[in-house]
Amino acid sequence: MDKYESRSAVTGMGMSEVGRRLMRDPLALTFDACLAAIEDAGLTREDIDGVCTYPGTVGGAPGISGAAAWDVMDALRLDVKFFNSGLEQAGQLGSIAAAMLAVSAGLCRHVLCFRTVWEATYTQLQRTGKVRYSGGGGRMGGDQQWRIPYGAASAANWIALYCSRYMHEYGLTREQLGQIALNGRRNAALTDYAIYTEPMTLEDYLGARIVSTPFGLYDCDVPCDASVAFIISHIDTVKDSRRGTGVGFEAVGTGNHERVSWDQGDIRYEPGLLGAAQMMWSRTDLRHEDIDMLQLYDGFSFNALCWLERLGFCAEGEAGDFLEGGARIARDGELPLNTNGGQLSAGRLHGYGFLHEACVQLLGEAGARQLPNQPQTAIATSGGGVPGSAFLLRKL
């Protein structure tokens, strides 16, 4: 199969400091990550001819978008042939697929991709009155009008509804679901940048305050400040990159065939995953037994469970049994999951963290948390209630 995925690779990764309430300008975090990624690829800014990001300029919730494509293009004086951003992509990593397309089409040789969040600091600035709270008072338009007036104001509520339905249909228990959170916390203990590293027991998990049934505090990821960046390079340039190798794209799923809606589709699962999962598998001969690790979006514990099933690692309704006891998804298990701790414990790097962790593991650069059996393949996903994306990656 001649496919666009084979014409590009990740040649550089960069990550800013990660923390709660760093009180740093999100542009500063962004430049730290971007410059680190450019250097990591063995490039200079003159080599960068494309910029892609998620979500770029957005209204309403600026904490989720710390820098736009234009900010980076202008500040770094980049000379680009292609750039884009936006919320309406296949998850946060849809911006990586856009970069791959630009490279594959011959527009670009090296696209800089980044994702910057500064939710922790932004919330603190709101609390202290340093930025004006813009969410109150006005009437709700658009899609929000169908949920916010009922106090269904958070993705915690919307995704808890699916989880409650899934539990009703398939008998999933909180103890089983909690394995995703416990696994993340165990893994985060080895991650230098993780937010939550102190050990957590099943009792801690079950005893945490309830946010929205069946979700307790540790089913919900932790907002943070961070920027993560990648260089997506043409495959022909990889041999000249700093490492002389990189991480290749075996197959990417960016499809969606569900309602784009929080309540009108299949309410047993987080929506927007199945099309991406099926499309990814349709573009490769690799199969489940060929996959060495999973980096699955876990904005909530249940999101990762949905990916496990939608990707076909267990049959419909069987994720609870799959997760039972947690051994299968552990670092030394048959299918290590979220080896940096995921968003639940490492922090909400918002999609980009999963690709970053897949890359450092595949390149053997994960340090203390490097998996004992050097992985050759990985799946990284993004999404979170919006239509998602699935990336099957392999070491070149």
Add this chain to the structure above:
Amino acid sequence: MKRPLPQLTDSNRFFWTAGEHGKLRFLRCTDCANLIHPPVPICGKCLSTRQEVVEVSGRATLAAFTVNHQMWIPSIEPPYIIALVEIEEQPDVRLTTNIVGCAESELVIGMPLAVEFEHYEDVYLPVFRPLGMGQRQPGEGA
């Protein structure tokens, strides 16, 4: 501080003000009778653009629920029950709503519900109560 309310427009006013007459209303495709929600000026099933507003029974089925314990909006005091309900006439039409008049322990997925309305300013929010659990008396506040 007030509860956040929908911005009424020519496209959604029929829905958010239907409670004035105690009825739940949806858009319906004139050609294939598909109920269309959220309101959009085309039918997703047959692509007809001919549509009309119709009243439905107000009965629904509880499809999923969560009890929210965290305060997100200062005017809406937790805990409260958020639900997905499926409209009797066409179960693939769902509303995200609140369940009233019922304790968490009494909720069962699949239970029958009936609509009632909470009136705020010019908006009537459809909420649902389990059938047979006592309708709100006239004059009782929202």
